[in-house]
Amino acid sequence: MESVKLKTNVNRLNGKIEIPGDKSISHRSVMFGAIAHGETTVTNFLPGEDCLSTISCFRKLGVRIEEENGKLRIYGAGFEGLSEPSELLDVGNSGTTIRLLMGILAGRPFFSTLVGDQSIGKRPMTRVTDPLKQMGAAIDARQNGAYTPIAIRGGNLTPIHYQLPVASAQVKSALILAGLQADGKTTILEPAETRDHTERMIRQFGGEIEKDNRVIMVEGGQKLTAQAVHVPGDISSAAFFLAAGAIVPESNITLKNVGLNPTRTGMIEVLRRMGANLELIQKNKDSYEPSGDLVIKTSNLTGTVIEGDIIPTLIDEIPIIALMATQANGTTVIKNAEELKVKETNRIDTVVEELQKLGAAIEATADGMIIHGNSRLTGGTVSSHGDHRIGMMLAIAALLCDGEVLLENPEAISVSYPNFFSHLNKLIQ
Numbered sequence: 001m002e003s004v005k006l007k008t009n010v011n012r013l014n015g016k017i018e019i020p021g022d023k024s025i026s027h028r029s030v031m032f033g034a035i036a037h038g039e040t041t042v043t044n045f046l047p048g049e050d051c052l053s054t055i056s057c058f059r060k061l062g063v064r065i066e067e068e069n070g071k072l073r074i075y076g077a078g079f080e081g082l083s084e085p086s087e088l089l090d091v092g093n094s095g096t097t098i099r100l101l102m103g104i105l106a107g108r109p110f111f112s113t114l115v116g117d118q119s120i121g122k123r124p125m126t127r128v129t130d131p132l133k134q135m136g137a138a139i140d141a142r143q144n145g146a147y148t149p150i151a152i153r154g155g156n157l158t159p160i161h162y163q164l165p166v167a168s169a170q171v172k173s174a175l176i177l178a179g180l181q182a183d184g185k186t187t188i189l190e191p192a193e194t195r196d197h198t199e200r201m202i203r204q205f206g207g208e209i210e211k212d213n214r215v216i217m218v219e220g221g222q223k224l225t226a227q228a229v230h231v232p233g234d235i236s237s238a239a240f241f242l243a244a245g246a247i248v249p250e251s252n253i254t255l256k257n258v259g260l261n262p263t264r265t266g267m268i269e270v271l272r273r274m275g276a277n278l279e280l281i282q283k284n285k286d287s288y289e290p291s292g293d294l295v296i297k298t299s300n301l302t303g304t305v306i307e308g309d310i311i312p313t314l315i316d317e318i319p320i321i322a323l324m325a326t327q328a329n330g331t332t333v334i335k336n337a338e339e340l341k342v343k344e345t346n347r348i349d350t351v352v353e354e355l356q357k358l359g360a361a362i363e364a365t366a367d368g369m370i371i372h373g374n375s376r377l378t379g380g381t382v383s384s385h386g387d388h389r390i391g392m393m394l395a396i397a398a399l400l401c402d403g404e405v406l407l408e409n410p411e412a413i414s415v416s417y418p419n420f421f422s423h424l425n426k427l428i429q
């Protein structure tokens, strides 16, 4: 297994970086480009492994997708333009690809099989296959519909009224995409608000979707029209440098063009609560996906409690928030985050195991973790466990370590942030 020696004992981080495109919006731009009518262009698309898996699946479904100088062109011909794939649809490591794609395929009158990597093979799919079967799709999968491989033959869909058992934007989005193909109005009830990129993109592509508090309603049979999509930077990627800027001494970092959709900004709220020296310069307030610049400086942080409705708005940032908490004054408690157990890894276990190796005082709980602050981090051999966010969190942790740190399996990072190390090195110079 490959491993890299990480930079340790770093005295300061300084400079400006342009955060790469948002992963959630990049996936959706390809999907909406494919199901809309006409030529959609996408700029600042994230060329991470997960989004490349989405492109590859849609090509196998017969959609022409071209890339030139970082700009994508997607030639959509509506849902009807998709055709039966002759090969397996391989989603790689991407939960977003497989779950949203199932929503699209549920309404298509042909057969397809979805596969992914080892990590995808452990992630629960019943949360999507069950409601899609209720709508009329024929779906079978390993262990009674629970795990990949998944075989789908789409059907004539009937709308449902469905209360989501978990707060998940992936499940919500799969049902919206199926609902667009159903005969009537689909109603979805969320237990807590989750990222709303799918809803925003339906409107951007000329469609309609209603939202009343936590109830979402969408009519089937709408015709979507191709658009020019510009993807803002990914706040979940920016989070690693926000934390790094706050905890590495004498730092001052500017992060340009970061997506600021309010269903994604829980990390900013936590930084504020912890007392971070953070400045936000809002720019594209009125666009479908608002964005702006963030300036973070070394901060004197205080521990906090993170629980309840804020959790879905920072779910992917919890590994890096845990690291930040090891450097705060006092204790930080994270609750109601059991969804972390079904991500690329069990992120409660992998965060605790790897940070303990570096000397942090952190404990796992049934639904989160307890982190004691003011830890001096040492060194050792750590592993990403094949999880991009664990790999990046450990690379930021290493900056504070006074011993040597070796990271096993660093290549996982290219799932969401292929140029992560070049951005980090630029700030260290």
Ligand SMILES: O=C(O)C1=C[C@@H](OP(=O)(O)O)[C@@H](O)[C@H](O)C1
Pocket (backbone or CB within 6 Å): 023, 024, 025, 095, 096, 167, 168, 169, 170, 171, 173, 195, 315, 316, 339
């Ligand atoms: O819809 C999306 O783009 C995502 C939703 C979240 O997953 P869940 O829907 O499983 O919470 C998040 O963790 C994932 O990184 C991306």
Ligand SMILES: C=C(OP(=O)(O)O)C(=O)O
Pocket (backbone or CB within 6 Å): 023, 050, 093, 094, 095, 096, 097, 316, 343, 344, 389, 416
């Ligand atoms: C959970 C993640 O992604 P996905 O569910 O798409 O694999 C993530 O990016 O942290």
